[in-house]
Amino acid sequence: MVASIEDVARRAGVSIATVSRALRGLPDVAAGTRDRVLTAATELNYVASPFAARLASGRTATIGLVVPFVNRWFFAEVIDSVEAELRRAGLDLLLYNLGSEEGRKRFFDEMPMRKRVDGVLVASLVLEDAEFEALTALNRPVGLLGIQRDGFLSAGIDDVAAAQSAVTHLTGLGHRRIGLIGGDTDDPMRFTPPLHRRDGYRQSLADADIDFDPALERLGYFTVEGGQAATRYFLDLPERPTALFAESDEMAYGALREIHRSGLQAGVDIAVMGFDDQPYAELMDLSTVRQPVSVQALDVTTRLLALIAGPDDELPREPAVVLPTELVLRASTEGGV
Amino acid sequence: MVASIEDVARRAGVSIATVSRALRGLPDVAAGTRDRVLTAATELNYVASPFAARLASGRTATIGLVVPFVNRWFFAEVIDSVEAELRRAGLDLLLYNLGSEEGRKRFFDEMPMRKRVDGVLVASLVLEDAEFEALTALNRPVGLLGIQRDGFLSAGIDDVAAAQSAVTHLTGLGHRRIGLIGGDTDDPMRFTPPLHRRDGYRQSLADADIDFDPALERLGYFTVEGGQAATRYFLDLPERPTALFAESDEMAYGALREIHRSGLQAGVDIAVMGFDDQPYAELMDLSTVRQPVSVQALDVTTRLLALIAGPDDELPREPAVVLPTELVLRASTEGGV
DNA sequence: CTGTTAGCGCTTTCAA
DNA sequence: TTGAAAGCGCTAACAG
Numbered sequence: 001m002v003a004s005i006e007d008v009a010r011r012a013g014v015s016i017a018t019v020s021r022a023l024r025g026l027p028d029v030a031a032g033t034r035d036r037v038l039t040a041a042t043e044l045n046y047v048a049s050p051f052a053a054r055l056a057s058g059r060t061a062t063i064g065l066v067v068p069f070v071n072r073w074f075f076a077e078v079i080d081s082v083e084a085e086l087r088r089a090g091l092d093l094l095l096y097n098l099g100s101e102e103g104r105k106r107f108f109d110e111m112p113m114r115k116r117v118d119g120v121l122v123a124s125l126v127l128e129d130a131e132f133e134a135l136t137a138l139n140r141p142v143g144l145l146g147i148q149r150d151g152f153l154s155a156g157i158d159d160v161a162a163a164q165s166a167v168t169h170l171t172g173l174g175h176r177r178i179g180l181i182g183g184d185t186d187d188p189m190r191f192t193p194p195l196h197r198r199d200g201y202r203q204s205l206a207d208a209d210i211d212f213d214p215a216l217e218r219l220g221y222f223t224v225e226g227g228q229a230a231t232r233y234f235l236d237l238p239e240r241p242t243a244l245f246a247e248s249d250e251m252a253y254g255a256l257r258e259i260h261r262s263g264l265q266a267g268v269d270i271a272v273m274g275f276d277d278q279p280y281a282e283l284m285d286l287s288t289v290r291q292p293v294s295v296q297a298l299d300v301t302t303r304l305l306a307l308i309a310g311p312d313d314e315l316p317r318e319p320a321v322v323l324p325t326e327l328v329l330r331a332s333t334e335g336g337v
Numbered sequence: 338m339v340a341s342i343e344d345v346a347r348r349a350g351v352s353i354a355t356v357s358r359a360l361r362g363l364p365d366v367a368a369g370t371r372d373r374v375l376t377a378a379t380e381l382n383y384v385a386s387p388f389a390a391r392l393a394s395g396r397t398a399t400i401g402l403v404v405p406f407v408n409r410w411f412f413a414e415v416i417d418s419v420e421a422e423l424r425r426a427g428l429d430l431l432l433y434n435l436g437s438e439e440g441r442k443r444f445f446d447e448m449p450m451r452k453r454v455d456g457v458l459v460a461s462l463v464l465e466d467a468e469f470e471a472l473t474a475l476n477r478p479v480g481l482l483g484i485q486r487d488g489f490l491s492a493g494i495d496d497v498a499a500a501q502s503a504v505t506h507l508t509g510l511g512h513r514r515i516g517l518i519g520g521d522t523d524d525p526m527r528f529t530p531p532l533h534r535r536d537g538y539r540q541s542l543a544d545a546d547i548d549f550d551p552a553l554e555r556l557g558y559f560t561v562e563g564g565q566a567a568t569r570y571f572l573d574l575p576e577r578p579t580a581l582f583a584e585s586d587e588m589a590y591g592a593l594r595e596i597h598r599s600g601l602q603a604g605v606d607i608a609v610m611g612f613d614d615q616p617y618a619e620l621m622d623l624s625t626v627r628q629p630v631s632v633q634a635l636d637v638t639t640r641l642l643a644l645i646a647g648p649d650d651e652l653p654r655e656p657a658v659v660l661p662t663e664l665v666l667r668a669s670t671e672g673g674v
Numbered sequence: 675c676t677g678t679t680a681g682c683g684c685t686t687t688c689a690a
Numbered sequence: 691t692t693g694a695a696a697g698c699g700c701t702a703a704c705a706g
Contacts, residue, residue, distance in 0.1 A: 002452070002476075004699060015677045020701060028675055049452045051391040052699035055682045060388070070417045076408040079416075083407065083434045092453075093432050097420045115339070115386045116429075139339075224620055253620055280617060283561055283590055341683060352693045357685060365691055389683035392698045 003044035012040035023048065050092075062092040063304070064117040066107070068125055070097050073278045074293055078123045078145060081297035089305055091118075098125070108134045119304050121145065123297075126191050141307045143300040147192060148320045153307065155299040155321045159193050162289045162325040163200025163247070164207075166273050169287075169327055170243045171208040174337035175271060178205070179234045179241035181220035181227050181251045194222075197247040197275065216241055220251035227254025235262055235270075242337050243271035249278045252286055256332065267334040277328050285331035292323050299323065340381035349377035360385065387429075399429040400641070401454040405441070405462055407434050410615045411630055415460045415482060418634035426642055428455075435462070445471045456641050458482065460634075463528050478644045480637040484529065485657045490644065492636040492658045496530050499626045499662040500537025500584070501544075503610050506624075506664055507580045508545040511674035512608060515542070516578035518557035518567045518588045531559075534584040534612065553578055557588035564591025572599055572607075579674050580608035586615045589623055593669065604671040614665050622668035629660050636660065 008023075009016040014033060022029045022037035029037075040046075054060050065082055067075045079095065086093050094117060098104040108131050113120060120135060124146035127135070132149065135142050144154035170178050180201050183194030198217070205212060218233055220226035227246055231254060234241055246252035252274030259266045266272045267285070274281055277290035299321055345360075346353040351370060359366045359374035366374075377383075391397050402419055404412045416432065423430050431454060435441040445468050450457060457472060461483035464472070469486065472479050481491035507515050517538050520531030535554070542549060555570055557563035564583055568591060571578055583589035589611030596603045603609045604622070611618055614627035636658055 006699085016700080017678080017702085018676055021676085024701090030675060033675080047451045049392070049699055051388045051397070051453070052682090053701070054388040055386070055392050055684085056699075056701035058682075058701090070407075070420065071410070071413040073408070076413045079432070080407045080434060080436075083432055084436065087434075087449075095416070095420055095430050095432055097417060097424075099417075099421065112424075114384050116388070253617075257620060280590075283594060343683085353684080354686080354694080355692060358692090361685090367691060370691080386683055389698090390685070392700080393683075393685040395685090395698075 003046040005046075005048065007044055008037065008040045008046050011044060012036045020048075060116055060118050061090065062094050062117045063119050063121060063301075064094045064096055064113040065121045065123065066096045066098065066125065067123045068098045068104070070095070074276070075123055077293040078297045081294040082121060082301050085298055085301045085305075091305070111138065113138060119143070119308050121300060121304060122147075124191075141304055143304040145296055145300055151319070153300060153303055153319050155296040155303075155323060157291050157296070157325050158322050159196030160200040160203065162291065163197035163245070163275070164204045165200075165325070165327055166275065166289045167201050167204035167245050168207065169329070170245065170271060170273060170333065171204060171210065173243075173271065173333065173335075175241075175243040176208075176210055176337070177213075177216065177239065177241040177243070178210075179230075179244045180217045181230045181244060181246040181255060182217060183222045183247055184219060194247060201245055220246060220248075220254065222248050222250060224250050224254040224257070227251030228258045229254070231255040231258035235259070235264075241270070243273070243333070245273045245275075247275050249274040249276040249281050249286060249288055252288065252332075253280070253284060256284055256286065266332045271335070272332040274332075281328070282330070287330045287333040288328050290326045290328050292325070296323055340383040342383075342385065344381055345374065345377045345383050348381060349373045357385075397453055397455050398427065399431050399454045400456050400458060400638075401431045401433055401450040402458045402460065403433045403435065403444070403462065404460045405435045407432070410613070412460055414630040415634045418631040419458060419638050422635055422638045422642075428642070448475065450475060456480070456645050458637060458641060459484075478641055480641040482633055482637055488656070490637060490640055490656050492633040492640075492660060494628050494633070494662050495659050496533030497537040497540065499628065500534035500582070500612070501541045502537075502662070502664055503612065503626045504538050504541035504582050505544065506666070507582065507608060507610060507670065508541060508547065510580075510608065510670065510672075512578075512580040513545075513547050513674070514550075514553065514576065514578040514580070515547075516567075516571045516581045517554045518564050518581060518583040518592060519554060520559045520584055521556060531584060538582055557583060557585075557591065559585050559587060561587050561591040561594070564588030565595045566591070568592040568595035572596070572601075578607070580610070580670070582610045582612075584612050586611040586613040586618050586623060586625055589625065589669075590617070590621060593621055593623065603669045608672070609669040611669075618665070619667070624667045624670040625665050627663045627665050629662070633660055 005016045005019050009019045019037050022034045063086055069075050083093050098107055111134055119141045121143045126147055142152055144152050146156045148154040148156060182198050185195045218230040220230040244255050246255055252272055255272050256266050259270060264270060274286045274288035277288045281288045342353045342356050346356045356374050359371045400423055406412050420430050435444055448471055456478045458480045463484055479489055481489050483493045485491040485493060519535050522532045555567040557567040581592050583592055589609055592609050593603050596607060601607060611623045611625035614625045618625045
């Protein structure tokens, strides 16, 4: 009942090979022939069976996208951008959401992407060597988002420089006691942003000749609650900081909340700077560092597709692209000291 | 280099048909034979080529999920739940993000899901008749999320009752002038929640013998900015409302912001109630109506899969499932009048 | 420029 | 319980 390539061939009075060529836009098909095929295909409402095509050609026309979460801003943004770009290129998106540690383990054990993708995109997962090997064993091009590694395509930002620009803005306002609400740096193999953003913070303080004070670094675990708890700690300090730098907007939201609950006003009594520029940062009047998520995603995706299409020699010249961030100033850092 | 079914057959000393049966867990395979096949497959690190299997069997082992957005809370939550459930069942998720009106049009014109899915899930899109027809033409089971239609599987909430419960809570606190921040009801074919939630609001007022006042209904367009503008309008009213009911949390965030900017305090000077219970509702101390997104998603997904697996007669007894909502009370509706 | 033909790697009768 | 063989619906040489 649903048309196959033979039906089209019969109707157009050509062979199935010609139908295949005409429909895929290959060269060396006479214009008239192509028209007849196209017409026949339209009349029959024909589309090629992707599975037959994939089996015959060996190309899966599918990209696997691996994310640790889908319901967090950064990753939702990535999925959105990648899906759009792939759709444009006529490829399918196969989404793999790791979700949890066990999910992650199962994923790398079973490698469900085997035999079903032409390329892989991994979003902001710091992979262990064994995991890199598992990906490499797929024998398909891999693109990384938010991390980099020799021999792999990647796009990301310079976390050190970005954090530094944020903190330097604070020191520029005259702040000398600046609290850091950070992520866990214990296992740098798992997630590098905390490490790099903390380095940027420390570097910036050093640049301003501010002595390092370990009491001003506190973990916020990249959650609202964590940011709030860290802020409570800072506010209770005998000599409390005049500014806070949170390594993510989420933690900064927690800071704003705690400040508000304490009867203080962010930007007046204490400055707060976040990182990311999520949509709600504006709602909260939060100053922050904007990172171009969609741009990063499109960047690797495009280059991954090029790598798949063009069997040029190995990796391109510039495998690791670093994109600029931007300071976004709002009310939470309005006043000086 | 990568093993095929023949390699496994050779190694296990059986035919490829037996390998196929053993690996898929079909009955009528001797235990010993199955073991040998499993061992051989493991040793060769074999997985079946999904495309070959799909071509041969006619089953695509893939579900298409159609969403209007991916980077909004509700839909991200849906994608998360559906992906997990499909993965569990061994199916692939093919994500279709409409994104815009043109994206939507292109999607329904081209029907890119043709020949590549066993079933379809549509999330919170109010479809036109032609669009329903396009889906039906796929000749595959379809599940709806957040909308319902005769002859289709669906899961959702009772928007009228949910809104009513929210507003009734406000009237119970003694509020008689309650502003509604709503969505556009002009085109009820596009998006039904605004219509239903407004009906619930009106119904609740009628129940409390409160006269209908058109000046207390204002559009917020389901955005933070819209909610904020509507609130500005309400606050400027000669006799301003003592409570606001927003048809979504996003609009309620806008309300909270505007109230705060006006030097007023939500829950003290004016009560605010939202709808959804997104994660940030708690951060904002916003009272709201919680709708169980993940439950709805799992519910249709499960029933869709059952429908695909069991070729029982047509639609099951209970095609349209309505799930309960829950009032979540926080500081924004703390005081009475 | 077009047709013929041999697969792609499985699943599924049908027989044994 | 197992094997042989016929496709599934395309693509990709190759020949003409």
